[in-house]
Amino acid sequence: MIVNEWCMYxxxxxxxxxxxxxxxRETSLIFNEEGCKDCGxxxxxxxxxxxxxxx
Amino acid sequence: MKLIETxxxxxxxxxxxxxxxxxxxxxxxxxxxMDKKSEIGAPKRCAEGVSKEGxxxxxxxxxxxxxxxxxxxxxxxxxxxxxxxxxxxxxxLPEAGYILERKVFDKFMAMDAxxxxxTIMIKxxxxxxxxxxxxxxxSCENMGEDFEIKAKIVVGADGxxxxxxxxxxxxxxxxxxxxxxxxxxxxxxxxMEDPGxxxxxxxxxxxxxxxxxxxxxxxxxxxxxGIVNTVTDKSAYQHLLEFVEKCPATxxxxxxxxxxxxxxxxxxxxxxxxxxxxxxxxxxxxxxPLTGGGIITALEAGKYAGEVAAQAIKEGDCxxxxxxxxxxxxxxxxxxxFHKYFKTKEYMLSLSxxxxxxxxxxxxxxxxxxxxTSELVKLLIKVSPKALLKLGKLF
Ligand SMILES: Cc1cc2nc3c(=O)[nH]c(=O)nc-3n(C[C@H](O)[C@H](O)[C@H](O)COP(=O)(O)OP(=O)(O)OC[C@H]3O[C@@H](n4cnc5c(N)ncnc54)[C@H](O)[C@@H]3O)c2cc1C
Ligand code: SF4
Ligand code: SF4
Numbered sequence: 001m002i003v004n005e006w007c008m009y010x011x012x013x014x015x016x017x018x019x020x021x022x023x024x025r026e027t028s029l030i031f032n033e034e035g036c037k038d039c040g041x042x043x044x045x046x047x048x049x050x051x052x053x054x055x
Numbered sequence: 056m057k058l059i060e061t062x063x064x065x066x067x068x069x070x071x072x073x074x075x076x077x078x079x080x081x082x083x084x085x086x087x088x089m090d091k092k093s094e095i096g097a098p099k100r101c102a103e104g105v106s107k108e109g110x111x112x113x114x115x116x117x118x119x120x121x122x123x124x125x126x127x128x129x130x131x132x133x134x135x136x137x138x139x140x141x142x143x144x145x146x147x148l149p150e151a152g153y154i155l156e157r158k159v160f161d162k163f164m165a166m167d168a169x170x171x172x173x174t175i176m177i178k179x180x181x182x183x184x185x186x187x188x189x190x191x192x193x194s195c196e197n198m199g200e201d202f203e204i205k206a207k208i209v210v211g212a213d214g215x216x217x218x219x220x221x222x223x224x225x226x227x228x229x230x231x232x233x234x235x236x237x238x239x240x241x242x243x244x245x246x247m248e249d250p251g252x253x254x255x256x257x258x259x260x261x262x263x264x265x266x267x268x269x270x271x272x273x274x275x276x277x278x279x280x281g282i283v284n285t286v287t288d289k290s291a292y293q294h295l296l297e298f299v300e301k302c303p304a305t306x307x308x309x310x311x312x313x314x315x316x317x318x319x320x321x322x323x324x325x326x327x328x329x330x331x332x333x334x335x336x337x338x339x340x341x342x343x344p345l346t347g348g349g350i351i352t353a354l355e356a357g358k359y360a361g362e363v364a365a366q367a368i369k370e371g372d373c374x375x376x377x378x379x380x381x382x383x384x385x386x387x388x389x390x391x392x393f394h395k396y397f398k399t400k401e402y403m404l405s406l407s408x409x410x411x412x413x414x415x416x417x418x419x420x421x422x423x424x425x426x427x428t429s430e431l432v433k434l435l436i437k438v439s440p441k442a443l444l445k446l447g448k449l450f
Contacts, residue, residue, distance in 0.1 A: 048292045
């Protein structure tokens with residue numbers, strides 16, 4: 001997952017990830033990419049489009 | 056690795072966590088309250104409206120350091136700009152009383168927890184947990200140092216992220232259709248019709264939610280909206296920019312702060328406890344499904360959680376069965392009322408812009424103090440027949 005630099009670490013993406021794979025730190029996000037099913041839910045909820053799927 | 060032992064570990068120092076920690080400590084438990092933030096309460100993810108009765112019920116005295124504005128009423132605005140005014144003495148609306156300064160308020164609540172005896176750890180992140188025979192061992196990180204906390208009860212007060220509950224086996228994942236995507240500017244130069252009233256804007260300005268202007272004194276206000284991303288292709292940010300561009304009140308306003316955050320509006324999570332685990336606040340769905348307000352319910356649920364947790368510690372029984380008492384109290388005191396709000400929201404969201412306009416038109420000159428809720432609903436059904444189907448049985 002690409003986390004763009006304008007992410008504000010609000011944690012909304014973490015709340016909807018069905019597998020609880022997103023760790024929201026004060027100024028960074030850590031994705032547990034191994035378990036990720038690429039469902040894209042986290043990408044679509046972000047209020048400021050800060051996430052992009054890796055091509 | 057360093058290991059700290061405690062009775063109760065509360066993860067997250069928002070209103071829910073601070074309240075839980077306060078009541079648990081007050082009732083004799085050894086409590087640690089932790090938050091990953093370097094400053095409790097900041098950045099805010101909130102429009103900062105609370106009801107007066109809500110604070111009063113919890114025995115929290117309004118303090119000039121965190122009350123920015125006392126409100127006298129509400130202005131509801133339909134898509135074509137028709138407005139309906141409601142005064143404070145006519146209707147009791149859940150989030151219409153004071154506008155807070157949450158950065159200060161949240162800290163005050165945490166300080167109260169500290170005064171009650173809780174240990175506070177800031178800039179400390181919980182990263183996961185594993186079951187231990189008599190509780191949980193939680194992996195934590197502070198300034199690059201890893202350590203562990205062993206707790207008989209772990210309380211997930213981690214807000215909309217709601218991961219702690221899931222580590223403990225609870226189903227707290229939030230469906231995208233139940234997650235309100237919130238975004239807001241704090242602005243100066245806002246020109247409101249009445250800066251003593253909060254304003255709500257309905258319809259396609261905010262698909263799946265509504266837009267708001269909450270005044271904070273002088274010409275300052277929180278201007279924001281919540282959307283559900285499953286019913287719009289635009290981002291919440293795009294919707295906000297469009298709202299601010301068109302709204303008469305913000306034509307000369309400038310933003311000094313941007314806030315974003317998710318608000319879980321699907322109702323209370325079914326199960327709030329497991330063996331040695333409790334969840335509270337946003338993490339437990341303690342948010343009014345209609346308004347999205349969750350400050351008061353988080354504080355209230357925290358009180359119940361803290362009291363039950365302390366009692367369970369005293370009795371030496373932190374099983375799911377024992378902690379169920381908390382879940383039961385939450386159901387009667389908080390969860391049951393949500394049903395009505397949820398239905399009302401479903402009805403509101405089913406209305407087109409035209410329907411909203413005609414309802415506003417029918418109500419705009421009404422003297423609300425003279426009619427009862429049932430008469431109000433009767434009038435509503437006259438303008439909007441489907442209200443009967445959706446609301447008839449509730450009021
Ligand atoms: C845009 C918007 C506007 C809103 N407007 C209003 C309003 O006007 N009135 C109202 O009543 N409600 C409003 N709400 C809802 C309200 O903000 C929440 O219901 C309330 O903050 C819930 O409190 P809480 O304590 O459950 O969670 P939070 O206040 O979110 O606190 C959770 C805390 O947990 C910490 N945390 C999370 N994970 C970890 C971890 N792993 N380790 C350590 N710490 C962790 C976070 O840093 C955070 O401080 C709004 C919400 C949004 C998004
Ligand atoms: S929802 Fe967006 S802004 Fe918020 S933490 Fe996730 S990626 Fe960052
Ligand atoms: S793509 Fe889906 S599974 Fe992967 S992190 Fe995002 S929400 Fe979670």
